[in-house]
Amino acid sequence: MDHNLRFSTSSNTDQGSYKLLELPPELYKLLEESLSSEGGPSASSFYIKGQPGEDAVLCTQDKTYAIRSVSLSNSILVVTSPPDSDVSSESEDNSFPNIIIRDQLHEILELTQAIPKLHKLNTLLKGREYGEDEEDNDDGMNVEQVHDGSQDIRDFTYTDAQAMIQASEAELNRGLRERRILRINEILRPISSSYLNKIIQFILNTLAALSLDHDSVPVEKLCTTLADEHDVPRIVSVQVMGWFGSVSELEGRWKMEVDAVVREAGLGILKDAQDRSLDRDNLISTWKDLVGDKFASSVSLDLLAGNYLIAPAAPYSDHQVVKYFSISSLPVDPAQRFADLFLTRSKWKNEDIVPFLSDIAVNSKERDKMLLKYARATTNAEGVWYTSRAQYNG
Known part of the structure; x- marks a missing residue:
């Protein structure tokens, strides 16, 4: 036409x-x-x-x-x-x-x-940690003003995060959960690692003391016990339960995710000793004692993937030591990420390096492309090893 x-x-x-x-x-x-x-x-x-x-x-x-x-x-x-x-x-x-x-x-x-750009949360929430020594208000938590030394910091809200973080709603909420960031009256506060470790221990001890089934824990009973015996505000304990299991508001029950709780307990041990290496067997033993006999069978270093390095205690030794090394401390830029990894170790096994790439690749296909671009692969009787394509001076 x-x-x-x-x-x-x-x-x-x-x-x-x-x-x-x-x-x-x-x-x-x-x-x-x-x-x-x-x-x-x-x-x-x-x-x-x-x-x-x-x-x-x-x-x-x-x-x-x-x-x-x-x-x-x-x-x-x-x-x-x-x-x-x-x-x-x-x-x-x-x-x-x-x-x-x-x-x-x-x-x-x-x-x-x-990949959603959730790493900005670390910078935006720096100095806003919520710890055990917070002064309580009517909601069980002081969220009116955060203090960093003598300097006041403006509250950072969930609405601020929606506007400033390049992530979908679901990815943002998942990022807040994985980073252990509390949301009270729409104000965001990351919980301190030491306080979270204590709450995990309080929960495990309470379940054992009251003979509660971890698959069906009465929310109010656990919250009341944590508040009365350990001064943990309900507004905090309910969110911690949500991070490590599923809460049914209709039934008023919490189903604990065993691996998530056990992982956090082990991560706490590593963080407490982050400036030194831990004997592998001693770490496992301490970890099992912490979670108790009921959950000891779930203890495995695989749960801590992306948060530690393991190496022989001495050359040619079968004895191993474990050191805290977290993916969250690494750069988000792929080139810088690989540079840091190869400065830390000149040679990586495939199964050791992969956990440290999970947050910069959408899927395994993209991760493999990064490995081809920034690393050289060699194969021997022990498996696939990666070395750097570029030389970095330590």
């Missing part, structure tokens, strides 16, 4: 107003399902996030996508039907409908699933 192709009378102001976004299959399907749902479009939403100086990302309810500009070899015209004010009465041929050129595009925006 023939048309009259005309430039818009506002083409100068329209230029640069349009962007062409290419949706990956999973987002296209999500959008299509949302638009075709009964009763009109559903609540599926996309958000563009980014502070000045940051590359923008697109977030869905549960994923984050990096936005990358890709140049086009041929320009694409953005055209629309004309509004009444944009139709010239002096059309060369009024028998053909008009199409108005609004803009010319020389690039498209490409989306690639990305």
